[in-house]
Amino acid sequence: MRGRHDAGTIPAVSLSSAPLRVLSVIPPMTQLNTPYPSTAYLTGFLRSRGVAAEQEDLALALILRLLSADGLRQVREIIAAAKERSGRVEMFIEQFDRYLATITPTIAFLQGRDPTLAHRIASRAFLPEGPRFETLDVYVDADDEEGGGDPLAWAFGALGVQDRARHFATLYLNDIADVLRDAVDPRFEFVRYAESLAMSQPTFEPLAEALAAPPNLVDATLRELALQAIEKHQPTLVLISVPFPGAVYAAFRIAQAIKAAHPNIVTALGGGYVNTELRELAEPRVFDYFDYVTLDAGERPLLALLEHLRGERSASRLVRSFVRRDGAVRYINLVEPDVPFEDVGTPTWDGLPLQKYLSLLDMLNPMHRLWSDGRWNKLTVAHGCYWKKCSFCDVGLDYIGRYETASAEVLADRIDAIVAETGQTGFHFVDEAAPPKSLKALAAELQRRGTAISWWGNIRFEKTFTPELCQQLADSGCIAISGGLEVASDRLLALMKKGVSVDQVARVTKGFADAGILVHAYLMYGFPTQTLQDTVDALEYVRQLFAAGCIQSGYFHRFACTVHSPVGKHPEQYGVTLKPLPQGPFAKNDIGFVDPTGVDHAPLGVALNKALYNYMHGLGLEDDVRRWFSGRVPKPRVHPERIARALSG
Numbered sequence: 001m002r003g004r005h006d007a008g009t010i011p012a013v014s015l016s017s018a019p020l021r022v023l024s025v026i027p028p029m030t031q032l033n034t035p036y037p038s039t040a041y042l043t044g045f046l047r048s049r050g051v052a053a054e055q056e057d058l059a060l061a062l063i064l065r066l067l068s069a070d071g072l073r074q075v076r077e078i079i080a081a082a083k084e085r086s087g088r089v090e091m092f093i094e095q096f097d098r099y100l101a102t103i104t105p106t107i108a109f110l111q112g113r114d115p116t117l118a119h120r121i122a123s124r125a126f127l128p129e130g131p132r133f134e135t136l137d138v139y140v141d142a143d144d145e146e147g148g149g150d151p152l153a154w155a156f157g158a159l160g161v162q163d164r165a166r167h168f169a170t171l172y173l174n175d176i177a178d179v180l181r182d183a184v185d186p187r188f189e190f191v192r193y194a195e196s197l198a199m200s201q202p203t204f205e206p207l208a209e210a211l212a213a214p215p216n217l218v219d220a221t222l223r224e225l226a227l228q229a230i231e232k233h234q235p236t237l238v239l240i241s242v243p244f245p246g247a248v249y250a251a252f253r254i255a256q257a258i259k260a261a262h263p264n265i266v267t268a269l270g271g272g273y274v275n276t277e278l279r280e281l282a283e284p285r286v287f288d289y290f291d292y293v294t295l296d297a298g299e300r301p302l303l304a305l306l307e308h309l310r311g312e313r314s315a316s317r318l319v320r321s322f323v324r325r326d327g328a329v330r331y332i333n334l335v336e337p338d339v340p341f342e343d344v345g346t347p348t349w350d351g352l353p354l355q356k357y358l359s360l361l362d363m364l365n366p367m368h369r370l371w372s373d374g375r376w377n378k379l380t381v382a383h384g385c386y387w388k389k390c391s392f393c394d395v396g397l398d399y400i401g402r403y404e405t406a407s408a409e410v411l412a413d414r415i416d417a418i419v420a421e422t423g424q425t426g427f428h429f430v431d432e433a434a435p436p437k438s439l440k441a442l443a444a445e446l447q448r449r450g451t452a453i454s455w456w457g458n459i460r461f462e463k464t465f466t467p468e469l470c471q472q473l474a475d476s477g478c479i480a481i482s483g484g485l486e487v488a489s490d491r492l493l494a495l496m497k498k499g500v501s502v503d504q505v506a507r508v509t510k511g512f513a514d515a516g517i518l519v520h521a522y523l524m525y526g527f528p529t530q531t532l533q534d535t536v537d538a539l540e541y542v543r544q545l546f547a548a549g550c551i552q553s554g555y556f557h558r559f560a561c562t563v564h565s566p567v568g569k570h571p572e573q574y575g576v577t578l579k580p581l582p583q584g585p586f587a588k589n590d591i592g593f594v595d596p597t598g599v600d601h602a603p604l605g606v607a608l609n610k611a612l613y614n615y616m617h618g619l620g621l622e623d624d625v626r627r628w629f630s631g632r633v634p635k636p637r638v639h640p641e642r643i644a645r646a647l648s649g
């Protein structure tokens with residue numbers, strides 16, 4: 001049950017009087033090209049408050065251990081003891097000596113330590129090739145349409161030896177990941193490890209069963225790494241931040257290992273997954289692993305927890321924290337103001353092995369390349385979203401709804417400090433929607449200081465972004481932006497309260513593109529009341545936007561209704577009814593709904609993404625959009641010159 005508790009009813013935990021040492025941990029899996037920023041933020045904040053704080057990325061450590069010569073030998077032993085083998089495991093064993101000989105140099109290459117190996121990898125005679133390499137045939141087809149030649153030339157350009165090699169090396173690692181999945185752990189994935197155990201999972205049972213199972217190679221390796229980190233840092237408090245469901249199982253495995261070996265170490269769980277899915281947590285077994293579970297921005301709850309652990313604050317005065325008392329979960333929230341965004345300190349990457357991250361080149365979508373390729377310093381321009389109206393978004397939750405800015409001077413100081421610490425000048429601004437006013441002020445400040453960085457991030461396509469401002473942002477180092485066009489339909493954009501029109505998006509994106517900035521559009525399908533005609537029309541708009549050079553990259557997501565969004569809260573206003581939510585004491589986020597239009601969106605999604613894939617490579621831009629759909633669909637109602645007119649108007 002949630003609610004504020006009477007002061008003094010809960011006894012304080014007593015810790016030794018030794019100074020507190022905090023270890024923040026990134027659990028597997030998160031991205032491998034750059035550290036997930038949560039621990040950098042927390043560690044920077046804690047150090048700014050004089051707390052001894054360290055950080056470890058166990059996601060990277062786990063992958064590097066598994067993808068090593070020793071790791072592969074262990075996998076081979078497991079395969080040797082197994083009764084059955086899948087086709088790809090068989091292939092792996094047949095080529096095992098080649099995998100063993102190539103794994104160490106390939107990892108070094110992906111870490112940027114051995115760039116000359118690119119020539120051998122790009123030759124395709126160096127790495128063993130498993131089923132993942134079959135995807136290259138798709139590119140051959142695409143290239144044939146353009147008249148033959150080098151199959152990957154359209155994707156990488158004539159001089160892209162490094163890029164080709166990284167793409168091949170990434171396919172090679174994906175083949176090994178598939179072998180790990182078949183032979184060791186069916187839940188294994190590089191970014192979404194055991195996700196289904198946690199995602200919108202009303203009961204803790206599946207996770208509890210998985211955690212009670214005998215450890216496999218992945219579990220045992222993670223346990224060893226977790227205990228090594230404890231040995232190294234000797235923390236009194238371990239913070240584990242879970243950004244999404246695919247990091248939850250490993251977070252619990254880490255906590256399990258710590259609690260078994262060091263029961264006196266206090267463990268706390270927080271992060272994006274907790275903030276969205278565990279807001280009504282009532283499952284006592286979670287507290288076999290974690291002593292505290294905190295909600296929303298971590299700084300204030302953490303300060304309160306540290307005071308409590310030092311004996312300076314009673315447990316009944318904790319902030320936004322779940323605890324277990326007398327076998328039941330209790331939510332304690334002494335309301336105190338959050339730490340202002342100006343005062344959260346500068347993130348620090350100190351202690352993380354920045355030279356060991358892997359620059360993977362997985363998807364050929366230009367914007368997704370930025371996500372997985374290269375090491376980007378992560379920084380937030382403002383906390384929350386200044387718009388906070390979109391009806392599919394978690395606008396009521398702190399990470400969107402609490403909007404706070406910092407001055408351009410403070411942001412530029414943070415940037416200078418981060419460049420000085422990491423030696424790297426690439427920044428990913430991780431805002432949900434960075435405010436134009438702040439970006440303009442920051443650009444001016446960076447230019448005034450002569451700070452040379454490159455940066456990219458999310459924005460809203462709003463008209464404040466004039467061509468002049470786009471140019472100024474480009475001059476300050478902006479290389480790419482992404483924003484939501486969602487369903488390209490003025491009716492649906494109004495219904496979802498996006499606050500933009502298709503014509504406006506066309507003009508704003510053209511301004512960015514003309515300034516040399518890559519534009520990626522988040523696209524959506526399956527929004528309430530979206531008809532087949534709406535979908536065809538939306539694709540026609542998207543086609544014209546690509547053809548006019550307004551956008552260069554995009555991705556179609558299927559609309560998902562969350563319990564925190566306006567659609568989830570007021571479905572009647574969007575013409576849908578919600579399906580009953582399974583009751584349970586654990587996670588809650590996505591909720592099913594019934595749309596009376598009855599459109600089957602799944603096959604449409606396949607068509608939309610196929611079209612987009614081709615548009616991103618300049619293919620099929622002149623064709624009727626109906627060609628991408630497998631069944632009969634209506635003719636688009638959008639005038640073929642609609643975007644051109646919007647741009648000239």
Ligand code: SF4
Nearest residue numbers: 385388389390393432
């Ligand atoms: S979808 Fe983006 S712009 Fe809309 S409210 Fe959410 S964060 Fe803000």
